[in-house]
Structure formats: C-alpha cells, structure tokens
Amino acid sequence: MIDLFVKGGPLMYAILGCSVIAWAIFFERLWCFHRAQRHMEPLTTEVLSLCRADKIEQAATLCDSRGGVLARLLVPVLTRAEQDRDQIKAQLEEVAAREVAALDRYLGLLGTIATIAPLLGLLGTVIGMIRAFNVIAAEGVGTPATLGGGISEALITTAAGLSVAVPVILLHRYLTSRVDRLTLELEENAMKIVDQVGG
Numbered sequence: 001m002i003d004l005f006v007k008g009g010p011l012m013y014a015i016l017g018c019s020v021i022a023w024a025i026f027f028e029r030l031w032c033f034h035r036a037q038r039h040m041e042p043l044t045t046e047v048l049s050l051c052r053a054d055k056i057e058q059a060a061t062l063c064d065s066r067g068g069v070l071a072r073l074l075v076p077v078l079t080r081a082e083q084d085r086d087q088i089k090a091q092l093e094e095v096a097a098r099e100v101a102a103l104d105r106y107l108g109l110l111g112t113i114a115t116i117a118p119l120l121g122l123l124g125t126v127i128g129m130i131r132a133f134n135v136i137a138a139e140g141v142g143t144p145a146t147l148g149g150g151i152s153e154a155l156i157t158t159a160a161g162l163s164v165a166v167p168v169i170l171l172h173r174y175l176t177s178r179v180d181r182l183t184l185e186l187e188e189n190a191m192k193i194v195d196q197v198g199g
Contacts, residue, residue, distance in 0.1 A: 008156035011124040015160045018113045018120070022168045025106045029175050032103070033182055036069045043070055044189040047078075051196045056081045069099050073190045081197040088194055096187070103179050107172065114168040121161020128154025 005012050043066055050059035060078035063071040076091045132151050 004156055008160055009124055009127065011120050011127070011157050012160055015117060015120050015124075015157070015164055018117045018168075019164045022110055022113045022164070022171065025110050026171045026175065029106060029178075033175075033178050036103070036182060037185070039066065039068050040070050040185060040189055043068070043074075044192060047074060047193055048196060051078075051193065056197060069103070070186055070189055072099060073186060074193055077190065077193055077197060085194065088197065092190055092194060096190070099186070100179070100183050103182060107175055107179070110168060110172045110175065114165050114172055117165040117168065118158075118161040121158040121165075124157020124161070125154040128157065 005016075008015075043063070046062060047059045050056070050062065056078055060075055063074045063078065073092060073095055076095050077088055080088050080091055128151060132154070
C-alpha cells in the first residue's frame with residue numbers, strides 16, 4: 001500500500017490530506033448533531049413544565065445554564081414572553097437562521113473536497129502521461145518498464161482521487177440530510193414553547 005502511495009507521486013499527499021480533512025469534518029459534525037439532539041426532548045419537557053407553572057424567568061435561566069442549540073433558540077422566546085405571538089415568532093426565526101447556519105458549518109468545505117479530489121486525481125493522470133510521453137520522446141518507444149512509472153502514477157492518482165471523492169459525496173449527503181432533520185426537530189420543539197408563552 002505504501003509502495004502504491006509513493007508511486008502515485010506528490011499529488012497523493014494532497015489527496016490524502018483531502019481524505020483526512022473530510023473524515024475529521026464528518027466526525028466533528030456527527031458529534032455536534034448528537035449533542036444537539038441528545039438534550040432536545042428533556043429540555044423541551046422541562047421548559048414546558050415551567051412555562052405551564054408560569055415560571056418563565058426560571059425557564060429562561062434553565063436554558064442559559066444548559067446551553068446548546070435549542071436553549072439558544074428558547075432564551076429570546078422566553079425573555080420576550082410578554083410580547084404577542086407574532087413578535088416572539090419573528091425573533092425566533094431570526095435566531096434560528098444563525099443557529100442553522102452554524103449547523104451547516106464545514107459542509108461547504110466537505111462538498112468542495114468531494115469536487116476537487118477527483119480533479120487532483122485527474123491532474124495526477126495528466127502529469128503521469130506527460131512523463132510517459134517525455135520518456136518516449138527521449139528514448140523512443142523502449143520497453144514497458146521505461147513507460148511503466150508514468151502510466152502507473154497516472155492510474156494510481158486517478159483511483160485515489162475517486163476513492164476519496166465517492167465516500168465524501170455520500171458523507172456530505174448524509175450530513176446535509178441530518179441538518180435538515182435536526183432543523184425540523186428544533187423548529188417543532190421551539191414552536192411548542194412559542195405556543196405556550198405566546199398563546
């Protein structure tokens with residue numbers, strides 16, 4: 001495996017770097033989504049219970065102490081409980097836009113990696129073929145051994161680029177769908193509080 005990596009040429013390091021960054025983003029986002037989801041239902045239940053007991057300030061303090069995406073959505077809702085429902089909902093939407101943008105963090109970079117990895121492989125292919133044709137120009141057709149280095153580099157980098165790009169595309173699609181589901185859950189839970197305090 002190491003021999004193949006070395007034969008692929010210097011662009012293999014760039015492709016490897018893309019792979020490492022992509023997997024790091026994937027696991028970081030998974031952890032972030034897990035933390036956001038884990039505390040969502042218990043926090044919603046506790047805040048609803050406090051709101052029904054007309055303890056709005058305690059509910060706001062609870063959200064401040066807990067932290068997390070849902071808590072950050074609920075704090076402005078609870079601190080404006082005296083306003084009408086439309087005003088509360090408008091404030092929620094403003095805060096939600098920022099929080100959803102934070103959930104999307106690094107997904108653009110992940111999509112970029114999925115795009116450039118096969119291009120790096122293609123660049124390696126071109127460089128490898130140029131080397132092979134330079135050998136032909138300098139030494140004639142020669143033997144397969146004389147051409148093998150350039151052609152081998154071309155094929156290895158193409159395979160490496162594609163082997164990085166294909167899973168990264170799947171990871172990107174999966175994380176994007178997780179963001180969509182998480183956003184919907186956040187909205188549903190936040191609206192339960194809005195209906196309670198603004199109703």
